Amino acid sequence: MKLVKDDFIKAFSLYEEKALMHRRFKHADIIPLLGNIGSSGRFEVVEIGKSTEERLIFRLQYGHGPIKILLWSQMHGDEPTATMALFDLFNFFNGKDDGFDAYRDDIASKVTLYFIPMLNPDGTERFQRRTAMDVDMNRDARATATVEGALLKAQAMLLKPDFAFNLHNQNNYYNIPGTNMPVTISLLAPAYDYARSINETRGDAMRVIVGINKVLQEFVPKAVARYDDEHTPRGFGDNFQKWGARTILIESGAYVGDTEKMLVRKCNFVALLKAFEEIADQSFKQYSVTDYDTIPFNDEKLHDVLLRNLTIEQHGSQIVVDIAIRQIEKTIGSDYYMEGIVEDIGDLQDFYGYQDLDVSGLKFIPAKKYDNILLIEQLDHNLIQDLLHKGIATVHIKDDEAAGKLHQFPINIVSREGFLSEGLPELGSMANFFIGTDENIKYAIINGYVLDLRVSDCNPNYKNRIY
Structure with a gap:
């Protein structure tokens, strides 16, 4: 059975795992799901080891x-998108009487699929890249210092797979070269040597990628790229290729407005179903390695916010610069907040922003702190709007125990002195300032978020901590 676009859409809508709809799920969240999958009789679920913890x-x-x-x-514990997609696939393969039974039977008769979801549960618990040993597992294929890395290598030696899929997330700042289009999915047939040689194994991986790219273009046109193919001798993908498994790296990237990566997850689901189909019937062999070369490499020129042509007064003279801001996700307990950082200053004509704003004719206005100490109960929309229009970016509250708690007010809140710098923007500093004219302020940049003060409701999807 050959799946077409409508089939993929139907399959995903039927089998998306609703228990995993946010990126920060934990190991405990997948345990009952695995129990349900194993009870179906179609999957064999076995414990193959334990993490450091x-x-x-x-x-x-x-x-x-x-x-x-x-x-x-x-x-990598903070790269959960493919794990969600794998559970969607588990649901799909456990389905029946939905029009896809011929596909399932064909795959089951020609292919044996082995899945290891959440290989780094300790990192997942902390929502961090590295293991509990603070080792990057994807740089541990050679030394296997981590128990998790040793476990993966042992599975490779035991199973001797013909194909391997290494599933990751890449950062949100990769773009298609020469455009402001974020890369939604990045693909790679890793190199097994420094010369980036192409043998039959790597060539077949490239051909599978061509088929994946072909179907993804139906869902995210012109948003697929290739990951950097520099050889990494301690990386697992490079070593799997060297060990003889046709290895495909899938990096989940970004799509505008898709904060929780639900559309990117769908792309993983589609890509893998298509890959299984073409591996099962060997149709990937119809493609050429030269088709792989037509997929553009990732560029990395995106920022969360790009302010263009901002006038800054310094030492009695004026300069016009662009300012790039990145919103860094920070973990706090089981939740998170964003911290907006000045990433670059200068001529950024060749760069792009998810929010791209030309402020020609407007000038930088330093942020101020409110003179009065408030109770947090006194903060409301009207007061905050009034403070922002006066160039105030920070309020001091009278609550020593509030530090570290999260809030959603579009203003900085501190429970201690000395938080806000009132000078010019500096690389690495928090992005808190205003933009306007001598007569009035038009934009507030609060913790890297842009608030348009010319409209009545300028409250963004905001989350910050009390400092």
Whole structure:
């Protein structure tokens, strides 16, 4: 059975795992899901080891065909998109009487799928890249110092897969070269040597990628790129390729407005179903390695905010510069907030912003702090709007125990002195300032968010901590 676009859409809508709808799920959230999957009788779910902190790591098996495919996700704990997509796939393969039974039967007879979801549960618990040992597992294929890295290598040696899928997330700042289009999915057939040689194994991986790219263009046109193919001798993808598995890296990127990566997750689901189909019927061999070369490489010229042509007065003279801001996600307990940082200053004509604002003719206005100390109960929309129009970016509250708590007011809140610098923007500093004229302020930049003060409701989707 050959799946077409409408089939992928239908399959995803039927089988998206509703228990995983936010990026910061934990190991405990997938345990009951794995129990349900194993009880279906279609999957074999086995414990293959434990993490450093004794969290169970599982391998799922579907099918009994001669072609072996191994997939693993979340070897970096803060890269959860593919894990969500794998659970969507588990639901799909457990389905029946929905028009897809012929596809399932074909895959099960020709292919054996092995999945290791959430390979780094300790990192997932902290929503961090590295393991509990603070080792980057994807740089541990050679030394296998981590128990999780050793476990993955042991599975490779045991199963000897014909194909391997290394599933990751990349940062949101990759763009298609020469455009402001974010890269939604990045693909790579990793190099197994410094010369980036192409043998039959790597060539087949490239051909599979061509098929994946072809179907993804139907969902995210012109938003697919290639990841950097520099050889990394300690990386798992490079070593799997060297060990003889046709290895495909899938990096989940970004899509405008898709904060929780739900559309990107769907792209993973589609890409993998298509790859399984073409591996099962060997149709990937119809593609040429030269088709792989037509996929553009990632560029990295995106920022969260790009302010163009901002006038800054300094030492009695005026300069006109562009300012780039990035919103860095910070973990706090089981939640998170964003911290807006000045990333670059100068001539940024060749760069782009998710929010791209030309402020020609307007000038930089330093932020001020409110003179009075308030109770947090006194803060409301009208007061904050009034303070912002006066160039006040920070209020001091009388609550020593509030520090570290999250809030959603579009203004900085501090419970201690000395938080806000009132000078010119500096690289690495928090982005808190105003933009306007001598007569009035037009924009407030609060913790890297742009608030248009010319409209009555300028409250963004905002979350910050009390300092």
